[in-house]
Amino acid sequence: MPAEPNNWGRFGPEDQRGTLNLLTGDVVLSALAAARTGQVLSLSMPIRGATSSPAPTTVPHLRGRPLPQHFMSVDGGDYAAGVRPVGAGLRMADDALIVTHHGTTTHMDALCHMWSGDELYNGHPAARVRSYGATRCGIEQVGGVVARGVLFDVPRHLGLDHLPADFRVPAQLLAEIAVPRAGDVAVIRTGWPAVWERSHEEYWSGQPGLSAGAGRWLASMDVSAVAADNAAIGGLNERQLADEPLDDDLHLILLHRHGIHLIEMLWLEELSAAGRTEFVFVAAPLRIEGGTGSPLNPLAIL
Template structure:
């Protein structure tokens, strides 16, 4: 077990105190170039819905990983009064919300740089002992204001002539190169790459198949993207990488996709996106905008990514 990552990595690249990683690549020119990718002025949400209640199976109707606590959504109008006893004026009705969400594996979300690490050091060498039960004191999700940049859409399923990839399918560097060449796109520093496998749709066809492994990015594909200085990688599966039938990754630590992106390079990961409307529109590039909730010390956050075409 090593406290320092293998080369290549971004530790120290933006200073010893850096906690935002590849977000440092979002220079004014990069942000403005992302806005320049807007052609039609159409806005698409890339998020799954959050459904939850204590009296229905609503949370189970949205893709999620088994064993994770499902979202819970309570409405005060149903009798759970979250107004602390306040009485509204006569004739006025108020509906209020309380929402409990564990984002990893249960909804569209972004991983913070403190989400996974190896040894005793987080991204950029920060001490992992600063991860406490009350939150992460280094590299928490609140460190990232948000991302506004050019999105590059790579529909892997369509590239392979499929609607949904098979669970054993892996997205290689050769796949990424071929798709970029076909689209006439060169991935550049600060881009956000969005990968469609079609896997979110699989849940609605067969939840058991959805839970029996999933397609995803291969190690050489992850290294290829990291080499191009992307700020984020987003996908419609639950782990960016592929998963085996037991729900685990087959790569060793040096080849683990989360280790390559989060720990070694400070590249953000966004999982469980809904990409079907984006696939219908089929843009090669677009403006990608997303912001996490300011959860102090959070290892991740629910998000609603936007594609502005």
């Protein structure tokens, strides 16, 4: 068991959902009251095209990671299956395959995505994570997430378009913007994805993100999930690695110690423009049994 404060055993010895257990019926019903206008915004990055087209390079991603790929059987260019006839004069194009990777599109990390020593969150054995999937803490344990979302629009609070690449958001700054309730989804905007349109090289020069102290503060607030528009929740250097020591790694703090699911690479520009701090947050990962994560299209209901 980790020496630091943690949620191991809090929701029972067999728990595999972590702080999503805080989303009881009463909490969800209370969260629905955050909707005011009924406007729905998608918070996801697009998945465009396949490797035979330049489309994947038009969306933010970490350098060197396999790009999101979308194969279709429509013209034989991407997939050999061709077009399926469905009736006289009619044809149907089939989506054959979508391949995604952490760091390349909007996704949710499962609790089995990170472990320390030989233990996953809650003491589940890390040996249960195999090439065919994880038999503990897989993404299929999530189900659906309906919660109050709280936007921490850090650059707007500071009067900036986006945070500098080396900026690490302290807990005090988050507390100046909002104080989440138990069960809320904390949504962190750095503004960094917008840098991609200006310069790919600048985007790859590093990334702003939460400090370890901010991660611990959010955990102490009992948030049900942490979501951000950057690639790793925490910050990255020019080698696309975290500079913090291992004990301060945000994936270990949040996923491993506290059972807080992470959602990365959101698109938050429209949500920021709407000027709303609270809203209804809705997300449902694919039920990939044993998956370490899933592509996601989170929604904000304003």
